[in-house]
Amino acid sequence: MSPTAAPAPPLAPEIADPRLYLDGIPHERFAQIRAMPGLGWHAYGDNGFWAVTRHADVREVSRNPAVFSSSIGHTNLWDLEADALEARRSLIDTDAPDHTRLRRMVAGAFTPKNIRRWTDTVREITVELLDEFEARGGGDWVELVAAPLPIRVILAMLGVPVADADYLVELSNYLVEGTGDTQSIPPDAFGNTTELRLLPFNSPASHALFEYGEDIRAKRRAEPRDDLVTHLVRAEADGGRISRHEYRHLFHLLVFAGNETTRTAISHGAMALAANRDQWQRVLDDRALVESATEEVIRWATPILHMRRTAASDCELAGTPIAAGDKVVMWYASANRDEAAFADPFRFDAGRADGEHFAFGGGGPHLCLGAFLARLEVSVLLEEMAARRLVLEQLGEPVRAASNFVHGVLSVDMAPAAGSSGGPR
Amino acid sequence: MSADSVRMAVDSQRCIGGGQCEMLEPEVFLVDDDEAVSSVIGSGVLPRARADVVVHRCPGAAVSIVGPES
Ligand code: HEM
Numbered sequence: 001m002s003p004t005a006a007p008a009p010p011l012a013p014e015i016a017d018p019r020l021y022l023d024g025i026p027h028e029r030f031a032q033i034r035a036m037p038g039l040g041w042h043a044y045g046d047n048g049f050w051a052v053t054r055h056a057d058v059r060e061v062s063r064n065p066a067v068f069s070s071s072i073g074h075t076n077l078w079d080l081e082a083d084a085l086e087a088r089r090s091l092i093d094t095d096a097p098d099h100t101r102l103r104r105m106v107a108g109a110f111t112p113k114n115i116r117r118w119t120d121t122v123r124e125i126t127v128e129l130l131d132e133f134e135a136r137g138g139g140d141w142v143e144l145v146a147a148p149l150p151i152r153v154i155l156a157m158l159g160v161p162v163a164d165a166d167y168l169v170e171l172s173n174y175l176v177e178g179t180g181d182t183q184s185i186p187p188d189a190f191g192n193t194t195e196l197r198l199l200p201f202n203s204p205a206s207h208a209l210f211e212y213g214e215d216i217r218a219k220r221r222a223e224p225r226d227d228l229v230t231h232l233v234r235a236e237a238d239g240g241r242i243s244r245h246e247y248r249h250l251f252h253l254l255v256f257a258g259n260e261t262t263r264t265a266i267s268h269g270a271m272a273l274a275a276n277r278d279q280w281q282r283v284l285d286d287r288a289l290v291e292s293a294t295e296e297v298i299r300w301a302t303p304i305l306h307m308r309r310t311a312a313s314d315c316e317l318a319g320t321p322i323a324a325g326d327k328v329v330m331w332y333a334s335a336n337r338d339e340a341a342f343a344d345p346f347r348f349d350a351g352r353a354d355g356e357h358f359a360f361g362g363g364g365p366h367l368c369l370g371a372f373l374a375r376l377e378v379s380v381l382l383e384e385m386a387a388r389r390l391v392l393e394q395l396g397e398p399v400r401a402a403s404n405f406v407h408g409v410l411s412v413d414m415a416p417a418a419g420s421s422g423g424p425r
Numbered sequence: 426m427s428a429d430s431v432r433m434a435v436d437s438q439r440c441i442g443g444g445q446c447e448m449l450e451p452e453v454f455l456v457d458d459d460e461a462v463s464s465v466i467g468s469g470v471l472p473r474a475r476a477d478v479v480v481h482r483c484p485g486a487a488v489s490i491v492g493p494e495s
């Protein structure tokens with residue numbers, strides 16, 4: 001930790017313990033940190049991190065990648081040994097120029113214009129899942145709707161058989177466990193022989209996902225198609241614009257990042273709509289609100305709670321001196337409830353028009369690649385729920401992930417409300 | 426345009442090709458899908474307030490205002 005000579009910085013309350021998140025985000029603690037002058041210092045492991053919790057400060061960190069680096073340290077708050085960091089490095093843990101090169105490898109597929117082309121696919125999948133949900137009279141929303149929707153969409157984009165969706169959802173679930181304290185599978189699961197600390201999320205499921213990516217790569221090399229994997233395979237063949245390591249990690253990232261996050265948004269979104277029926281009624285009465293409701297669902301959910309940067313040089317943020325090498329952790333979970341950016345931030349408002357939320361990151365070069373895809377999925381879901389006038393009723397408490405990184409919901413029972421489409425009359 | 430219009434530019438080294446600019450101002454920005462890089466098209470001119478929005482939203486800090494309209 002840096003400030004040895006300087007007076008001790010104000011200490012932030014505990015926010016890193018994954019168990020705190022079993023009952024939801026510890027919002028009061030974040031509010032305390034937002035109210036502190038400057039940044040709060042948080043002890044963690046054998047050094048600690050600066051807790052960046054205000055909306056404006058998160059933006060500042062995101063938009064200054066030359067100072068707040070993604071490649072020097074890990075982008076999660078826990079530390080990695082140097083060899084593990086290298087072995088696990090993906091797009092997310094790079095800075096320009098590597099970042100720009102890798103990002104452009106896939107960016108074209110995710111522009112608003114090109115994402116819009118997937119609208120019909122997203123709609124077909126959504127209708128099928130909602131039909132099934134209604135036919136069963138409800139059930140676990142995560143299993144029936146929130147998990148399968150994004151995975152089927154990203155698999156369609158990658159060009160991966162839909163029959164493998166369940167397997168990839170299962171792998172993602174194990175990866176999420178790796179962000180918490182528990183792993184329910186043994187180190188040699190899926191035939192893994194790699195040391196766990198060298199695998200993303202310390203999880204043998206990462207090995208399985210890499211293998212899966214290699215398998216598809218081999219198939220597309222032999223028989224090219226019009227899909228994202230073929231595109232990446234071409235880039236690899238084409239003078240090594242992307243290395244084998246980069247391909248493996250990009251594939252892993254596309255599957256995991258595109259799936260766990262959107263699932264979380266859809267799960268929290270359903271809970272918010274069930275708990276705030278007046279807000280859902282507004283959308284039913286005026287479909288023009290789908291766009292703002294989509295953003296509000298994503299702000300409300302904030303599926304990724306934090307991302308970390310590491311100071312590349314001595315600098316200052318919010319009046320707090322930061323030393324080169326210090327960890328700087330942006331808490332999106334807090335920025336998205338910042339009173340300075342949102343009027344009445346703890347209110348779910350389907351027509352909200354005030355702030356720019358940071359669920360996709362604070363607006364720097366790592367801004368979520370899949371943001372427009374996730375928006376499309378959430379908005380088509382809301383449209384289709386509205387079209388059939390489906391009103392949700394939440395049955396019981398959700399089972400949450402014990403994680404300080406993802407705002408995960410493992411399961412939550414929902415049913416069509418009485419009188420609503422698919423519900424008891 | 427008006428007295429308050431400005432000329433836009435894109436730094437292709439910094440651009441990450443996500444297309445926020447094109448979504449906001451399709452008359453002025455075009456992203457090449459293969460290269461995933463944006464460039465200025467047409468008159469390249471925007472009213473000041475709209476120009477500021479694009480600069481604010483560009484995640485690569487690649488969009489800039491290079492001067493007044495003419
Ligand atoms: C609601 C859903 C989603 C949320 C909340 C979300 C959130 C995030 C966040 C917070 C980041 C880091 C931003 C930063 O460091 O500035 C990120 C990066 C990323 N996301 Fe998403 N994401 C979502 C959906 C998706 C989808 C559907 C994909 C599909 C491929 C995706 C792919 C990625 C990738 C590849 C990155 C790394 C980008 C980079 O480092 O340049 N995400 N996402």
Ligand code: SF4
Binds near residue numbers: 435440447463482483
């Ligand atoms: S918004 Fe910025 S980074 Fe994105 S495509 Fe346009 S110029 Fe490039």
